[in-house]
Amino acid sequence: MTSIQRLFALDSQALEHNIKIINTLKPDYIEILPGVVPEILEEVYEKTGIPIIAGGLIRTKQDVENALNKGAKAITTSFVHLWEL
Known part of the structure; x- marks a missing residue:
């Protein structure tokens, strides 16, 4: 079974708290x-070493490219025209 931990990057404190949880749970x-x-995306990967999925507000080809260039292994988006990139 594959485990996925969602990290909501609301502010710096939430980010650091979530990174601690992720390093404990090891999803x-x-x-x-x-x-x-x-x-x-880059910071979380550097601090955890766990593959990243970028999701939420991905609307353009540039958003996809930026996420992939900073370490995301996959993208989730509801914009169908981006699914084939």
Whole structure:
């Protein structure tokens, strides 16, 4: 069974709290919401080493590229035109 931990990047304190929880639970993947803040994606991966899924507010090809360039392994989006990128 694959485990996914969702990380809601609301503010710096919530981010640090979630990273501590993730390092304790060791899920298979982390879905970061919103996924349009590339620096947060990179920071979470550096601090956990767990593969990242970027989700939430991914609306453009550039959003997808930015997330992938900062370490996301996958993207979730409801914008169908982005599914084939």
